[in-house]
Amino acid sequence: MIPMDEIYADPRIRENMNACINCGVCTALCPAADYYDYEPRYVERIILMRNADALEELMSSDYIWYCGQCMSCKARCPRQNAPGTVISALRYWSQKLGLFIRSPKGRQQLIIKQNIGKNIYELGYCVHPSRLTMEEHPEQGPVWQWILNNLEKVHALVDGNIDKNGPGPMRKIPEESLQEIRSILEGTGAIDLWNQIEMEVINTDNDQNC
Amino acid sequence: MKKIVIIGGGIAGLEVSRLLLQEGFPVTLIEKSSHLGGNIRNYAYLFPDFTPSEEILKNYTSLPGNADLQLLLNTEIEKIDFSSRPYTLFSNDGIAISADSIIIATGYQIFDARLKEEFGYGIYDGVITSVEMEKMIREQHIVTPYGKAPRRIAFIHCVGSRDAKVGNTYCSRLCCITAIKQAIETKKLLPQAEIFCFYIDLRMYGLTFEELYLNAQKEYNIQFVRGRLSETSEMIDKRLIIKAEDTLIGRPLKMMTDMLVLMVGMEASNFSKQFAYHNGLEIGEHGFFKPLNQFNARGKSQKEGIYFAGTSIGPMSVAETIEHAQATALSTISYLKGKEN
Amino acid sequence: MIRDPNFQYPFLIGTIFLFAYLIIRVILWYIKLSKYDKLRFIHFWKTKSVWAAIRDSVADGLLHLSIFKKNPLLGYMHMSLAFGWFLLIVMGHLEVIADRHSLNFPFYYAVFYRYYQPHPDFAGAKVFGAVMDFLLLIILSGVALAIIKRIRKQIFGMKRTTRLKTFDKIALASLWLIFPLRLLAESLSAAYYHNGSFMSNTLGEWFIQNVRVSAIYDLSWWLYSCSLGFFFIALPFSRYMHIPTEIVFIFLRHAGIMPKKYWNSYAQIQMYSCSRCGICLDACQLYEAGVSNVQSVYFLQFIRNNENVDKSLFGCIICGRCQEACPVHINLNDLRTALRIKASKPLTFSYEYTQKALQQKAGIIYFAGCMTHLTPQIKFSMRRIFDFLGDNVWFMDKDKSICCGAPLMLAGQYDSASQLIQKNTELIMASGAKTLILSCPICYKAFREDYVLPGISIKFHAVYLNEMIRQGRLPKINLGFKTIYHDPCALGRGSKIYDQPRYVIDSYSQRIRLKKEKAEALCCGAGLGAINLPIEAKNKVTFEAMSYFARFKPNALITACPLCKKTFARDRRIPVLDIAELTARAIDEYVNEQKKTVRETRLIES
Amino acid sequence: MTKIADMTENSPEQRKKIYWKDYIKYIPEDDYFFFRSCIRQTFFPGAEQAFLAILKNNLHKNYFDDPRLTTCTGIGYHSDIIPLETLHTMIARHFSIMNESGYSNLVISCVTTFGVMIEVLNTWHEFPETLEKARENLQKTTGRTFELPKAIAHASDIIYLYRDEIAKQSVYKLINKETGKPLKVVDHVGCHYAKIFPHHGIGGAEFPKVLSEMIKTWGGEVVDYPERRHCCGFGFRQYLIKESRGYSLTHAQIKFESMQPFHPDLILTNCPGCNMFMDRWQYVIQETTGKVYSSSGNGIPVLTYEELAALLLGYDPVQIGLFMHQTDVLPLLEKLGIQFNKNEYAKLREESLDLAKIL
Amino acid sequence: MATFDFLEIRHLHIDYDNLDQELLNEVIREEPSFQWCISCGCCTATCSAGNHTTFNIRRISLILRRGEVEGLEEELKKCMLCGKCTLVCPRDIQLRNVVMNIKKIILKKKTA
Incomplete structure (x- = not known):
C-alpha cells in the first residue's frame, strides 16, 4: 500500500492540483502528448481520484516518465493546475517507493543518475564538456568534436577558464564548495535516492537474467 | 405619489418601467448611454427560436412618450444618499433626484476577450467575438477580415467563463446555446463552410435547447469537439492555427481555420462594481450584486426599498431577464403600496 | 373434325415450351438438392405423406383454402380461377372421351373441342355442355373479381396489392383474356351450330343477329389459342411460375425437407412458390410505419429480378408475421436469413479474447x-x-x-x-x-x-x-391484476411456444384475451433482424402495438423477452413486466403470506 | 535604485498593450550577483563572458562572479534525481553565498535555474514550513544561514532593461547592409522563463516581449510564427536518455517547419538549452534528410541575446565564441556587415568542418 | 558520417487539415444517425465485447470522425454485433448498422 497521505502532502501536489474540468488545454499543447500516447489530463484524473491502486499503477508505469517538464501546461490551465509539477512529485515518489523499476522508462533513471548525478557529485556541474562524448551525443556535430579536441584553445579564445581555479566559465569548483554540496546531497536524501535507484535497478536486472 | 428611480435602460429597466407606469407610478429612468435597449442591441436574433431582437424592443417603443416617465439619457448616478427618506440620488451632471424606491438594472458587460491573450483576440484579425459575429449575421454577410468567405469557422465556448486565469470561475450559461444559434445561422449563410464548436461541457439548460443542439448536428452538420482552445497562432497566409485537445479521444488536435469566434461570457459591469463600492451595496463573489437571498428574494437588496432587476445579479437570458424584471416590479409595487397603507 | 386451320399451334408451342421448361427446371432443382434431401425425397414416395401432399396440393394449389380462410372473397377469386380452370380441363377431357369412346386424340383436342366437334350428340352431351358453360362462368366471375381487385382493392378488404413487372403484365393480360376469348370463340361456334349451352348459346343468338360471325369466327379461335400460348410462354418468367412450383414445394415440404442457413434449391423453389398474393403486405407492421420495400413479396420479387436487395433484405425485423400469414406456407424467415448470409460478404470478426470466461460445474445453467x-x-x-x-x-x-x-x-x-x-x-x-x-x-x-x-x-x-408450477414447486397465487400477454416473435412464431407462458400468467393474474395474439401477435418493433431500418419506423411500430394493447386497459403488459420489455417500456402507457418478474412477485407475495399465517398461528397458540 | 520596466507604446501588438501592465516586474539596475549556467558554460562560454563584458565595458555596472557557486541542480531536479528538499537546500546555499558576498540582486544566466529559483521561492512563500526545513537542512549540512534575495532577474531582463542604451552604443543595426531592410528575427523564449510564473517574465507567458523588444529596439523585424511558444524539445530526461532523444528532435523540427515560410534571418533565444538544441538539431536534420531551413542553404543562425548584443556593440565574433555554433553564423555576419578578422574565423571554422569529413 | 538511428520522429496529434474523411462520409451516407453522437459513452459502458477487452466503441466512432482508419478493422473484429449499444443510445444511433457499414466499406476498399 502506497502512503497516500504523504504523497498528497507533497507541496508540488498540494499547490498544483486543485480540481480539473477536463478541458484539455494541457494536452493540447503538451509536446509529450504529440510524441507519446500520453495526456497530462489523465495524470490529473488519477490524482483527483485519490485511488491508491490507480495511483500505484500509474507510478509503476511508463506513463509518468513521458513528460518533458517544459511546463507549458502550467501557463494555460483555467484552474491554475500544473500537471508537469505534479509529475515531478510522482516521479520522486515512484523512485522513493521503488515503483519505478516496474517500467522500462523508470529504470532509465539509473542512466540519469550515472551521468547527471555523477557530474553534480564529482564536478559540481550538471553537464561538463568532458562528460559529453561524441559516442553518446553524435547530434552535437563535428564542431563539438573539434571543441573537445581543442578544449584549452577554445576556452582561451573566449576568455574561458576551464578546469582552472578562480571565476569564469567552466572553472574548477573549489574543493570546499564541492564538499558543501556533497554534504547537502547526503544530508537531504539525494545520495540515498541514488543508491536506491542503483541497487534496485541492478537487482531487477539480475532477477531478469536468472 | 411615491417616486421610483430605475437605473439602467436595458430590457430589465424598460420592463420594470413599463409595469410600474401601467400601475400608475411615476418613474424616472436613467440610462448612461444615449439610447435605450442596452446589450440586447448586440444580438440580431434570439435563441432558441431565432426571434429578432427588435420584436422584444418593440414592446417598449411607446414608453418614452409616457407622461409619467422622466427619461434621463446620458446620465450616470454616482452617489446615493441613504441617510434620509426619500433617498436622494446624485448624477454626474450634479442633478439630485429623490426616490422612495430605487431599482438597479445596470446589467452586465461583455468579457474583454483581449485578456485571453493566447486566443489572439486583438492580435490576429481573424479572431472575433460572438458580438462581432452577431453583427455580421445581422448584416447577412460573413467575411474574414480579408474579404473572403470563410471556409472553416471555429466557435470557442467558455471564453472568460469558468476560468480562474481571468478571475471568472462561474458559468455564463448562455454562451453554449448562443454558439449553437450562431453556428446554425452561419451555416445557413455559408452552406459550404465547415463549422466547429469547441466546448468543455454543453450546458443546454432550456427546454428546447437540446433539440436545437441535435438539430445543429442533424440538419446543419455542425461538428462538436470536446476540448478547450489552448492557443491560436497565425500562418503566413493569415489563416489561423488553433490547438486544442480532443478530450474524448485524449489526443492533441491542430486545425487550420479562417475565422475564430470567441463566445465571450457575461461579467458584472465595471459601473455596477464601482457603484456598489461607492454606495455600500453588497456584491457577490463573482462581482454581481448580491440579492437578499437566492430563492425568494432574488430582486431585493439588503437595503430597504432598493431592488435589482435583470443581469445585474448574474447571467440571464432575455426571457429570464424579463421575468426577473416582472417579479421585481411586483415586489416594488407591493412594497410601495404597503408603505402607503 | 371439319376444318384444320392450324390455329392450335400457338397453344401447342406454348404448352410444349412450358412443359419442357418445367421438366428441366424440376430436374435441375432435384439435382441441386443435398444428398440427404434426395434420399428423403425418394423415401417420401413410400410413405403416407404422399397423400397428405396430394391433399395439400389440391387444397392449396387448386382450392386455395388457406386464402379462403383468411379472405373468402380473395379465396373465391383464386379458387374460381385455379380450381375452375382445372375442372374445365378435366371435364373437357371427359367430354371428349364420352364423345369418342376413346383416349386416342391429340391433347389440344379437348381445349378446342367446340371447334372440332360442332355437333356433339352423344348421350349426356347436353349435361356436359351445361357443366362446361357453368365452369366457364365461374372462371369468368373470378377474372372479373381480379380486374375489380386491380382497380378497387378495398372491396377485398385489402389495403394494398403488389406492383407488377413487364412479364407479369403480359402474363396477367393473357390470363385475363383466355376465358373471355374462349367464351367468344365458343359462343360464335354456338351461333353456327347451336352446340353450346345456356351461356354460349344465348350469346351465340345475340352474335348471329348483330355481328357477321363468319368474319371473326376463325380469328376468335386464333386469339383464344394465342392467349393460351402467350400465357404459357410468359408463365415461367412471371409470378404465375408459382402455380407449378407450388406443387413441387408442397411435395418437398411433405417429404420433410427443411430450410437451411445457406441458399439452396429448396430456397429457390420457395422463392418461386410466392404467388404475390400480397397477403403478407397486410401482415407487415412496417407498412403502417411507412416502410414499403422490405415486405417479403417485394424482396422475393427483387431477388427474382436480380435487383439491388440490400435495403429490402436488411431493413426487415424478421418478426415472422408474414410467414404466418403466407397462404403458401413459405418459410419466409429462414429464406430471408439464408439470403442475408448469401448476400453478405463475410466480415472478419474474431473472438479469441473470450477464452478467459469462467468455467464451472453445475446441474442447471x-x-x-x-x-x-x-x-x-x-x-x-x-x-x-x-x-x-x-x-x-x-x-x-x-x-x-x-x-x-x-x-x-x-x-x-x-x-x-x-x-x-x-x-x-x-x-x-x-x-x-x-x-x-x-x-x-x-x-x-x-x-x-x-x-x-x-x-x-x-x-x-x-x-x-x-x-x-405443474409440479407444485412454485405456488399458484392470484396477484389480483389484469394482464395482457405479448408473444415475443422469437418465442411464439419463432419457436411455437404459446401455451406455457399463458399457463404461468394465468396462475398469477387475470389474462385478457386478444384478437391479435399467438401467431398473429404484434411485434414490438425492435427485433434484432432490422439492420438498416430507420429508428422512426421502429418507434412507429412500437407505438402502434402499444396503442393496441392500451385499448384493453390492462394493469400490466407481460412479455417474455427482454428486448420487448425494454422497447415497450419506452412508451409509458402500460407497465411492462417479464414473466419472470411476475413469477418472482408471486413468490414474494406467497412468502409474505406464509410468514403472516405462521405469525397468526403463533398468536392464536399463545 | 530600482525602477519598474515600462511598456513601450510602439509595439505591433499595440491593441493589447493595456494588459501588459500586469506583466511587469522589478529589474535591478546595478550590483548584480551573477549566476552561471552549466549548459551555457559548456557549449557557449563566450556568451556569458560577453554578457559580463557588456555589463562592465558598455553599461558600467558592478557585478560579482563568485567561483564558489556550483550548479543549481535544476537539470537534476527536472530529470528527477534531485529530491525537492535537496533542491531547496542547494538553492539556499547559493543564496547564502550571495549574502556572504554582500549582494542581493541575483542575475541568472540560465532559464532553468531562473524557473527553479522562482518556483522554490514560490513554494517557500506558499508553504513556509518548507522554508524552515530548508534553513534547517542548510544549517545541518553546511552550517550556513541565508536570507532571500531582494530581486531575481534573468540576464536577458538586464539586456532588455538596457536595450536602448545598447542601441545607442551599438556599431551595427539589425539591418541587412546590402538591401537596407530590417532583418527578420524569430524569437524563442525558454519555457521556464515565463510559462511557470507569467508574472516573472516580461510580457507574460503568451507574448513575452523580453526578446522581441530587443529586436525592435536594435532595428530588426519580429516575426510572429505559429509555433512561437512551442517548446524547443529539450524535455530533460527525454534528451538525456539516448533512446528518447527523438522527442527533442521532433519538437525542434516542428518549430523549424513553422518558421520556415517566414524566411527568418536569425533565431534569437534567451535559454542556453534552446540555443544549443536549435543550433544542433538543424545540423542533424540536414544530415539525415538534407533539409535546410534557410534560403541561403546554411541553416538559420541561432544566437543568444548576449551574443547578439555583443555583436552589435562591435565585439569580435571570435571572442564571443560564434565559431562554436554548428550552424554557420558567417552569412549573418556578412548581412550585418560586421567587420572582423575573417581569416581567423574562417580558419577556426575550417578546422571543425574538416572534422565533419572525417566523422 | 555519424548515424542517427536512435532518433525517431513521431507526431501523434490529430492534424485536422490532412484527414482521411472518405470512410466517414460513406458511413454517414449509409447511416445518417452516426453524426448525432454526443459521445456520452453509454455504448461503451454496456458493450459485451468491451466487458472482455478494452474495446471502446465510442472511441472508435470518434477516431473515425478524426479520420483515423488505421487499426479500425482490427479493433472492430471484437464486436459481437449484439446490439446493446443501439438499445442504450440516448440519441437512437443505429450503431450496429454503423459497425456493419464500416466493416463493409473497409472490405470493399481492400478488395477494390
Whole structure:
C-alpha cells in the first residue's frame, strides 16, 4: 500500500492540483502528448481520484516518465493546475517507493543518475564538456568534436577558464564548495535516492537474467 | 405619489418601467448611454427560436412618450444618499433626484476577450467575438477580415467563463446555446463552410435547447469537439492555427481555420462594481450584486426599498431577464403600496 | 373434325415450351438438392405423406383454402380461377372421351373441342355442355373479381396489392383474356351450330343477329389459342411460375425437407412458390410505419429480378408475421436469413479474447444473454426464483457475457456467428449440466436451432416455470391484476411456444384475451433482424402495438423477452413486466403470506 | 535604485498593450550577483563572458562572479534525481553565498535555474514550513544561514532593461547592409522563463516581449510564427536518455517547419538549452534528410541575446565564441556587415568542418 | 558520417487539415444517425465485447470522425454485433448498422 497521505502532502501536489474540468488545454499543447500516447489530463484524473491502486499503477508505469517538464501546461490551465509539477512529485515518489523499476522508462533513471548525478557529485556541474562524448551525443556535430579536441584553445579564445581555479566559465569548483554540496546531497536524501535507484535497478536486472 | 428611480435602460429597466407606469407610478429612468435597449442591441436574433431582437424592443417603443416617465439619457448616478427618506440620488451632471424606491438594472458587460491573450483576440484579425459575429449575421454577410468567405469557422465556448486565469470561475450559461444559434445561422449563410464548436461541457439548460443542439448536428452538420482552445497562432497566409485537445479521444488536435469566434461570457459591469463600492451595496463573489437571498428574494437588496432587476445579479437570458424584471416590479409595487397603507 | 386451320399451334408451342421448361427446371432443382434431401425425397414416395401432399396440393394449389380462410372473397377469386380452370380441363377431357369412346386424340383436342366437334350428340352431351358453360362462368366471375381487385382493392378488404413487372403484365393480360376469348370463340361456334349451352348459346343468338360471325369466327379461335400460348410462354418468367412450383414445394415440404442457413434449391423453389398474393403486405407492421420495400413479396420479387436487395433484405425485423400469414406456407424467415448470409460478404470478426470466461460445474445453467443484462430486473427475478426452488444453478454469463450469435446470424455473418456458438458450446459442455435455461427468446431460438448440445435439455424460462408450477414447486397465487400477454416473435412464431407462458400468467393474474395474439401477435418493433431500418419506423411500430394493447386497459403488459420489455417500456402507457418478474412477485407475495399465517398461528397458540 | 520596466507604446501588438501592465516586474539596475549556467558554460562560454563584458565595458555596472557557486541542480531536479528538499537546500546555499558576498540582486544566466529559483521561492512563500526545513537542512549540512534575495532577474531582463542604451552604443543595426531592410528575427523564449510564473517574465507567458523588444529596439523585424511558444524539445530526461532523444528532435523540427515560410534571418533565444538544441538539431536534420531551413542553404543562425548584443556593440565574433555554433553564423555576419578578422574565423571554422569529413 | 538511428520522429496529434474523411462520409451516407453522437459513452459502458477487452466503441466512432482508419478493422473484429449499444443510445444511433457499414466499406476498399 502506497502512503497516500504523504504523497498528497507533497507541496508540488498540494499547490498544483486543485480540481480539473477536463478541458484539455494541457494536452493540447503538451509536446509529450504529440510524441507519446500520453495526456497530462489523465495524470490529473488519477490524482483527483485519490485511488491508491490507480495511483500505484500509474507510478509503476511508463506513463509518468513521458513528460518533458517544459511546463507549458502550467501557463494555460483555467484552474491554475500544473500537471508537469505534479509529475515531478510522482516521479520522486515512484523512485522513493521503488515503483519505478516496474517500467522500462523508470529504470532509465539509473542512466540519469550515472551521468547527471555523477557530474553534480564529482564536478559540481550538471553537464561538463568532458562528460559529453561524441559516442553518446553524435547530434552535437563535428564542431563539438573539434571543441573537445581543442578544449584549452577554445576556452582561451573566449576568455574561458576551464578546469582552472578562480571565476569564469567552466572553472574548477573549489574543493570546499564541492564538499558543501556533497554534504547537502547526503544530508537531504539525494545520495540515498541514488543508491536506491542503483541497487534496485541492478537487482531487477539480475532477477531478469536468472 | 411615491417616486421610483430605475437605473439602467436595458430590457430589465424598460420592463420594470413599463409595469410600474401601467400601475400608475411615476418613474424616472436613467440610462448612461444615449439610447435605450442596452446589450440586447448586440444580438440580431434570439435563441432558441431565432426571434429578432427588435420584436422584444418593440414592446417598449411607446414608453418614452409616457407622461409619467422622466427619461434621463446620458446620465450616470454616482452617489446615493441613504441617510434620509426619500433617498436622494446624485448624477454626474450634479442633478439630485429623490426616490422612495430605487431599482438597479445596470446589467452586465461583455468579457474583454483581449485578456485571453493566447486566443489572439486583438492580435490576429481573424479572431472575433460572438458580438462581432452577431453583427455580421445581422448584416447577412460573413467575411474574414480579408474579404473572403470563410471556409472553416471555429466557435470557442467558455471564453472568460469558468476560468480562474481571468478571475471568472462561474458559468455564463448562455454562451453554449448562443454558439449553437450562431453556428446554425452561419451555416445557413455559408452552406459550404465547415463549422466547429469547441466546448468543455454543453450546458443546454432550456427546454428546447437540446433539440436545437441535435438539430445543429442533424440538419446543419455542425461538428462538436470536446476540448478547450489552448492557443491560436497565425500562418503566413493569415489563416489561423488553433490547438486544442480532443478530450474524448485524449489526443492533441491542430486545425487550420479562417475565422475564430470567441463566445465571450457575461461579467458584472465595471459601473455596477464601482457603484456598489461607492454606495455600500453588497456584491457577490463573482462581482454581481448580491440579492437578499437566492430563492425568494432574488430582486431585493439588503437595503430597504432598493431592488435589482435583470443581469445585474448574474447571467440571464432575455426571457429570464424579463421575468426577473416582472417579479421585481411586483415586489416594488407591493412594497410601495404597503408603505402607503 | 371439319376444318384444320392450324390455329392450335400457338397453344401447342406454348404448352410444349412450358412443359419442357418445367421438366428441366424440376430436374435441375432435384439435382441441386443435398444428398440427404434426395434420399428423403425418394423415401417420401413410400410413405403416407404422399397423400397428405396430394391433399395439400389440391387444397392449396387448386382450392386455395388457406386464402379462403383468411379472405373468402380473395379465396373465391383464386379458387374460381385455379380450381375452375382445372375442372374445365378435366371435364373437357371427359367430354371428349364420352364423345369418342376413346383416349386416342391429340391433347389440344379437348381445349378446342367446340371447334372440332360442332355437333356433339352423344348421350349426356347436353349435361356436359351445361357443366362446361357453368365452369366457364365461374372462371369468368373470378377474372372479373381480379380486374375489380386491380382497380378497387378495398372491396377485398385489402389495403394494398403488389406492383407488377413487364412479364407479369403480359402474363396477367393473357390470363385475363383466355376465358373471355374462349367464351367468344365458343359462343360464335354456338351461333353456327347451336352446340353450346345456356351461356354460349344465348350469346351465340345475340352474335348471329348483330355481328357477321363468319368474319371473326376463325380469328376468335386464333386469339383464344394465342392467349393460351402467350400465357404459357410468359408463365415461367412471371409470378404465375408459382402455380407449378407450388406443387413441387408442397411435395418437398411433405417429404420433410427443411430450410437451411445457406441458399439452396429448396430456397429457390420457395422463392418461386410466392404467388404475390400480397397477403403478407397486410401482415407487415412496417407498412403502417411507412416502410414499403422490405415486405417479403417485394424482396422475393427483387431477388427474382436480380435487383439491388440490400435495403429490402436488411431493413426487415424478421418478426415472422408474414410467414404466418403466407397462404403458401413459405418459410419466409429462414429464406430471408439464408439470403442475408448469401448476400453478405463475410466480415472478419474474431473472438479469441473470450477464452478467459469462467468455467464451472453445475446441474442447471442459466444463460441471461446480452439483452437480459439491459433489463436487470429479469436477472434478479430469475435468481429469486432459483433461490426459492433451491436449484443449483450456474449463472453462466453473470460477469462477462458472450453473445449467443443470433444477431450475427441475422446480419448474415454465419461464420462469425459460428465462432460464438463454438465458444458457448465449449463452456456449456464443460460444465456437465443437464439443463440450460434461457430468459431471452432470441437466444433460445439460436440455442435450439444453431447449437448442438448433446444431452442437454434447452428450456425457455417460461417453459421451466410452467413445469415448476405443474409440479407444485412454485405456488399458484392470484396477484389480483389484469394482464395482457405479448408473444415475443422469437418465442411464439419463432419457436411455437404459446401455451406455457399463458399457463404461468394465468396462475398469477387475470389474462385478457386478444384478437391479435399467438401467431398473429404484434411485434414490438425492435427485433434484432432490422439492420438498416430507420429508428422512426421502429418507434412507429412500437407505438402502434402499444396503442393496441392500451385499448384493453390492462394493469400490466407481460412479455417474455427482454428486448420487448425494454422497447415497450419506452412508451409509458402500460407497465411492462417479464414473466419472470411476475413469477418472482408471486413468490414474494406467497412468502409474505406464509410468514403472516405462521405469525397468526403463533398468536392464536399463545 | 530600482525602477519598474515600462511598456513601450510602439509595439505591433499595440491593441493589447493595456494588459501588459500586469506583466511587469522589478529589474535591478546595478550590483548584480551573477549566476552561471552549466549548459551555457559548456557549449557557449563566450556568451556569458560577453554578457559580463557588456555589463562592465558598455553599461558600467558592478557585478560579482563568485567561483564558489556550483550548479543549481535544476537539470537534476527536472530529470528527477534531485529530491525537492535537496533542491531547496542547494538553492539556499547559493543564496547564502550571495549574502556572504554582500549582494542581493541575483542575475541568472540560465532559464532553468531562473524557473527553479522562482518556483522554490514560490513554494517557500506558499508553504513556509518548507522554508524552515530548508534553513534547517542548510544549517545541518553546511552550517550556513541565508536570507532571500531582494530581486531575481534573468540576464536577458538586464539586456532588455538596457536595450536602448545598447542601441545607442551599438556599431551595427539589425539591418541587412546590402538591401537596407530590417532583418527578420524569430524569437524563442525558454519555457521556464515565463510559462511557470507569467508574472516573472516580461510580457507574460503568451507574448513575452523580453526578446522581441530587443529586436525592435536594435532595428530588426519580429516575426510572429505559429509555433512561437512551442517548446524547443529539450524535455530533460527525454534528451538525456539516448533512446528518447527523438522527442527533442521532433519538437525542434516542428518549430523549424513553422518558421520556415517566414524566411527568418536569425533565431534569437534567451535559454542556453534552446540555443544549443536549435543550433544542433538543424545540423542533424540536414544530415539525415538534407533539409535546410534557410534560403541561403546554411541553416538559420541561432544566437543568444548576449551574443547578439555583443555583436552589435562591435565585439569580435571570435571572442564571443560564434565559431562554436554548428550552424554557420558567417552569412549573418556578412548581412550585418560586421567587420572582423575573417581569416581567423574562417580558419577556426575550417578546422571543425574538416572534422565533419572525417566523422 | 555519424548515424542517427536512435532518433525517431513521431507526431501523434490529430492534424485536422490532412484527414482521411472518405470512410466517414460513406458511413454517414449509409447511416445518417452516426453524426448525432454526443459521445456520452453509454455504448461503451454496456458493450459485451468491451466487458472482455478494452474495446471502446465510442472511441472508435470518434477516431473515425478524426479520420483515423488505421487499426479500425482490427479493433472492430471484437464486436459481437449484439446490439446493446443501439438499445442504450440516448440519441437512437443505429450503431450496429454503423459497425456493419464500416466493416463493409473497409472490405470493399481492400478488395477494390
